[in-house]
Structure formats: C-alpha cells, structure tokens
Amino acid sequence: MILRIRIGGLGGHGILLAGRVLGTAAIYAGYDAIMTVAYSPEQRGGWSKADLVISDSEIDYPYIDEADILIVTTQEMFEREFKSLVNNGYLIYESSLVKPSQTSLNVRSIGIPAISLAEKTVKRRIAMNMVLVGGVTALSKIIDPKHVEEAIRSTVRKGTEEMNVKAMYAGYDYVRQLLY
Amino acid sequence: MKSFHPRLLKPGRYFMQGNIATAEAALIAGCRFYAGYPITPSNEIAEWMSRRLPEVGGVFIQMEDEIGSIVAVLGASAAGVKAMTATSGPGFSLMMESVGLASMMEIPAVIVNVMRAGPSTGIPTLVGQGDIMQAKWGSHGDYEIIAYLPSSVQEVFDMTIKAFNMAEKYRVLTIVLSDQVIGHMIGKLVVPDYEEIEIIDRELPDVPPEKLVYPFDNSRLIPPMPIAGAGYRVNYDSLTHDERGYPSVDRDVSFRLVSRLVRKIRENEKAIAEWEEYYTDDADILLVAYGCTARSAKEVVKKLRRENIRIGLFRPKTAWPFPWWRMNELSKRVSKIVVAEINMGQMLHLVREYSARDVEIVHVPYAPGYMPPPSYIENIVRGVYGA
Numbered sequence: 157m158i159l160r161i162r163i164g165g166l167g168g169h170g171i172l173l174a175g176r177v178l179g180t181a182a183i184y185a186g187y188d189a190i191m192t193v194a195y196s197p198e199q200r201g202g203w204s205k206a207d208l209v210i211s212d213s214e215i216d217y218p219y220i221d222e223a224d225i226l227i228v229t230t231q232e233m234f235e236r237e238f239k240s241l242v243n244n245g246y247l248i249y250e251s252s253l254v255k256p257s258q259t260s261l262n263v264r265s266i267g268i269p270a271i272s273l274a275e276k277t278v279k280r281r282i283a284m285n286m287v288l289v290g291g292v293t294a295l296s297k298i299i300d301p302k303h304v305e306e307a308i309r310s311t312v313r314k315g316t317e318e319m320n321v322k323a324m325y326a327g328y329d330y331v332r333q334l335l336y
Numbered sequence: 337m338k339s340f341h342p343r344l345l346k347p348g349r350y351f352m353q354g355n356i357a358t359a360e361a362a363l364i365a366g367c368r369f370y371a372g373y374p375i376t377p378s379n380e381i382a383e384w385m386s387r388r389l390p391e392v393g394g395v396f397i398q399m400e401d402e403i404g405s406i407v408a409v410l411g412a413s414a415a416g417v418k419a420m421t422a423t424s425g426p427g428f429s430l431m432m433e434s435v436g437l438a439s440m441m442e443i444p445a446v447i448v449n450v451m452r453a454g455p456s457t458g459i460p461t462l463v464g465q466g467d468i469m470q471a472k473w474g475s476h477g478d479y480e481i482i483a484y485l486p487s488s489v490q491e492v493f494d495m496t497i498k499a500f501n502m503a504e505k506y507r508v509l510t511i512v513l514s515d516q517v518i519g520h521m522i523g524k525l526v527v528p529d530y531e532e533i534e535i536i537d538r539e540l541p542d543v544p545p546e547k548l549v550y551p552f553d554n555s556r557l558i559p560p561m562p563i564a565g566a567g568y569r570v571n572y573d574s575l576t577h578d579e580r581g582y583p584s585v586d587r588d589v590s591f592r593l594v595s596r597l598v599r600k601i602r603e604n605e606k607a608i609a610e611w612e613e614y615y616t617d618d619a620d621i622l623l624v625a626y627g628c629t630a631r632s633a634k635e636v637v638k639k640l641r642r643e644n645i646r647i648g649l650f651r652p653k654t655a656w657p658f659p660w661w662r663m664n665e666l667s668k669r670v671s672k673i674v675v676a677e678i679n680m681g682q683m684l685h686l687v688r689e690y691s692a693r694d695v696e697i698v699h700v701p702y703a704p705g706y707m708p709p710p711s712y713i714e715n716i717v718r719g720v721y722g723a
Contacts, residue, residue: 175522176351176522179351179522180351182351183349183351183524189351190522190523190524191523192520192522193520193522215523216631216634216710217635217709217710218517218521219709307351
C-alpha cells in the first residue's frame with residue numbers, strides 16, 4: 157500500500173502543519189511516512205506545498221510526481237497541480253477559495269467549505285487546515301481519526317489543541333456524511 | 337547510570353525533519369556547546385540549537401564566520417564540554433584549516449556538513465554529495481577523521497549520537513556528512529529508551545591535577561585527556577609537539593606523534609567502519625551508493641530483483657574509514673559494479689582502489705542539484721546489464 161498526498165496553498169494557510177499532522181498520524185498508526193516541502197521565495201503571500209508519502213513498507217525515493225489525493229486551498233495551486241492527480245484520484249478543495257476550472261471523468265472532487273466550518277465550530281477561520289485534515293482522514297480510510305487527534309495534540313502550539321481537534325472532526329464528519 | 341536532562345527529546349515515535357533530528361540527537365549525546373554561522377541547508381540545526389541549548393543548560397553562540405565557529409568549538413571541547421557546529425560546503429571549506437588543528441591537538445568535536453550542490457557557493461537550497469573527498473583530504477598533512485553518511489532521518493539521529501561517541505572515544509574530529517535531502521526531509525524517527533542509547537565520554541586522567549599528566553602520551557594509542565581549566569597543566573599546540581604538548585623538531589617526536597594520529601583510527605577501522613548490504617549474497621551486479629542516493633538505488637534493486645536480475649546494493653555508512661575490505665570481497669564475487677553519487681566521481685575512486693582488477697566499474701555521474709530518481713539509475717544499470 158502506498159498513498160501519495162499533495163497539499164498546496166498559500167503561505168499562512170497551514171499547509172506544512174497539515175502535512176505534519178497527517179504524517180505524524182501515519183507514524184502513530186505504524187506506517188512509514190516521508191514529507192518533502194517546497195515554497196516560493198516570498199516571505200509573505202507566496203505558495204506553499206507539502207508532498208506526503210504514506211506506506212505500509214519502507215519508503216525509498218522520497219519525492220512524488222503524481223498524487224492519489226490533491227488538496228488545494230488556492231486557485232493558483234489548483235491550476236498548477238491538478239495535472240499531478242492520478243486516474244481515480246481525489247481532489248479536495250476549499251470551496252470558497254477554489255473554483256475548479258477543469259475536471260476529468262476520472263477524478264472525484266470534494267469541495268469542503270473549510271473556512272466556514274472552522275468559523276462555525278471553533279470560531280477561528282485559521283483552523284481551516286485542520287478541517288481539511290479531517291476531510292482527508294475520512295477519505296483515506298487508512299488513517300484512524302484517533303491517531304490524527306493524537307498527532308494534533310503532539311504537533312500544534314500548546315493551548316490550541318482542543319480547537320484544532322474539534323476543527324478536524326468537523327471536516328471528518330462533513331466528508332463522511334458526503335460519502336456514506 | 338548516566339543521567340539524562342529532563343528537557344531532552346523523550347523516547348517515542350516522531351515525524352521529524354532530518355536537521356532537527358540531528359540537533360536533538362546532539363543534545364542527547366551530551367552536546368552543550370554550539371558555535372556556528374548561518375548557511376543553507378543546515379540552518380534548522382543552528383536555529384533549533386539556539387532554542388534548545390539554553391533549555392538543557394548549554395550555550396549557543398552565533399559567530400562572525402565559520403573559521404571562528406570551529407575554533408570556538410575546539411576551545412569549548414578542550415575545556416571539557418561536548419561541542420559541535422553545523423555547516424554546508426562553503427563553510428566546510430573555511431573550516432578546513434581547523435580540521436587539521438583539531439586532529440593535531442586531538443580535541444574531540446563534531447561537524448555536521450549538510451551537503452549542497454557545489455562547487456563554490458553552488459546552489460544553496462539543492463543537494464550535492466561533493467564533499468566526500470574534502471572531508472578526508474581537505475586539510476594539509478597526515479591525519480585521520482571519521483565521517484558518517486546518513487540515509488534517513490533515523491540514521492542522521494543515530495549517527496549524530498555515534499559521531500559524538502567516536503569523537504570522545506578516539507579524541508578525533510568526527511564529521512556527519514548529511515545532505516540537503518536528508519536534512520530537509522521529514523520522516524519517521526524512533527527515539528529509544530535512554531538506557532538503550534550508548535553514550536561515550538572521553539577518558540580523563542586517573543590522577544589528581546597536581547600530578548604530572550602527559551596529554552599526548554605516546555605509550556597509549558588514545559591518551560587520556562586532561563581538561564583545560566580543571567587544574568591540570570595543559571598545553572595545546574598546533575606545532576608538532578612532544579608528549580607534554582611542547583613544540584619539537586625532534587625526528588622521533590614528530591614520527592611518533594604523526595604515526596599515532598593516524599594509527600589510532602587505522603588500527604580501529606574495522607570497529608569504526610559501517611555499511612549496509614542489500615541482496616548482495618548472489619549478486620552479479622553491485623550498486624554502490626550512499627546518503628540520499630542510496631534511497632533511489634535501493635528502489636532500483638527492489639524493482640530489478642522482481643525481474644530476477646541478480647543485483648545487490650553496497651551502502652557504505654562511513655565514508656571514512658571506508659569499509660575497503662568488504663568492498664574488495666564483494667568485488668571478487670560480481671562481474672560489474674555501478675557507482676551512483678551526486679558528484680562527478682568521488683567515492684568512485686575508493687571503489688576503484690579497493691576492487692578486484694578484472695571487475696568492470698561504471699560510474700553514474702550526477703550533479704544537477706537534485707538526487708537521481710530511481711529511473712535514472714535503473715536506465716544505466718539496464719544498459720550495463722544488457723536488459
């Protein structure tokens with residue numbers, strides 16, 4: 157089993173933190189995981205990208221050129237990275253920030269109103285990355301939300317654990333209701 | 337039993353960046369002094385140490401340059417504190433003079449070189465493996481160092497602890513030749529229970545400070561090290577020195593000292609050198625790769641083995657001492673050797689030097705600032721194999 161997740165967005169959206177939480181959850185679940193990151197040179201307002209590989213066996217080459225799940229929070233990263241999605245891959249996007257301008261019969265798209273869900277559940281728009289993490293968790297089927305919760309508690313800044321965990325479950329429930 | 341500071345990284349499972357794992361490993365190994373100068377792609381080590389060292393009772397200094405950094409590290413170690421610096425190619429070049437100084441004064445210290453694309457300032461943010469030869473031959477004169485080649489986050493953690501241990505055990509400069517891919521990769525790290533981690537401290541004189549101690553006693557391969565400032569009479573000199581540490585031009589003094597500097601590592605090379613073998617038992621083609629490149633090489637071996645191609649991987653985990661005896665044995669069993677590295681031919685020289693005469697050696701030069709993807713190595717291997 158190998159799962160390749162690409163997360164792209166704006167610096168400040170918490171793209172790398174989302175990747176770290178998912179990777180940590182995978183490690184807690186007993187998988188191997190590797191994340192490589194890239195970002196544009198701007199100090200503020202540039203793009204940011206995290207590539208995460210999760211596998212039940214040892215991962216060798218750390219980079220990916222295609223993704224099974226693509227998560228985007230900006231139109232720019234959607235346009236740039238849509239082609240990296242494999243056949244039968246999943247596209248997850250923040251539905252107030254991204255309007256998919258192209259599609260493919262072989263790609264399943266899920267728009268999540270992550271910002272408004274974050275605002276509704278924890279009154280903090282900033283937690284939208286954790287809403288998306290929850291959405292991926294529901295979709296991936298290989299990561300248990302308990303491990304994601306544990307990963308959030310060990311990764312985020314002290315005092316923000318409950319808020320982030322709640323936001324994650326909001327995204328998890330939202331996608332589960334869509335799927336099942 | 338050793339005591340471990342309560343603020344050290346706790347045993348457990350982590351998803352951590354290679355450079356940060358390097359810093360945490362150094363703290364567990366007992367490092368309490370860091371002097372450095374910022375350079376990409378090693379910066380996360382300094383940044384992390386600047387935050388973490390004060391928490392465990394250590395000292396962090398940002399120096400004026402790399403020359404000052406390594407000399408401050410040697411001073412701290414001479415005063416009895418485990419010390420390190422981290423840098424990348426251009427800074428490593430500046431430190432070369434003091435690599436010889438550390439070797440001559442037999443001061444334990446650790447340099448982490450997160451290798452980037454060169455030569456000169458090259459490409460700061462991208463990977464290279466061009467410092468393999470410099471690590472051993474960069475300073476003038478005869479001396480020996482130890483250099484590790486980590487391939488994963490776990491390994492850069494383990495090897496950083498080992499680097500401190502070996503530095504202390506042999507009174508030698510030890511280098512961790514990490515690279516940009518390993519340093520910036522975020523991967524799995526398991527920190528074992530502290531009792532399972534071996535920590536070695538330098539041997540101290542077994543007599544009180546008022547007694548006479550020879551810091552460079554040639555009757556011992558690795559003489560016990562009196563700590564400067566602890567009351568012992570200590571004289572460190574970069575000039576060729578006698579057993580007390582005083583300069584000498586005596587031919588016997590010189591030959592004895594230089595021989596010992598080299599012998600203390602060469603006579604222990606089989607205990608120090610490490611390597612990994614993967615499917616070498618029945619291999620007809622041997623891939624030789626290290627550091628991040630070995631990750632691609634291993635994937636190639638896995639793929640070609642599924643096609644019943646008899647290929648194996650030899651991965652040196654120490655560049656210096658190089659496990660030359662094992663290289664020699666393996667070279668006699670295979671018909672072809674393929675060396676893959678991110679440079680135009682460095683470990684290639686070691687493979688050539690120690691391999692059997694009749695074996696065909698093919699080099700995969702690669703220097704675009706990226707690690708070779710498995711397909712790149714695979715194509716060359718297929719060409720060599722005729723498949």
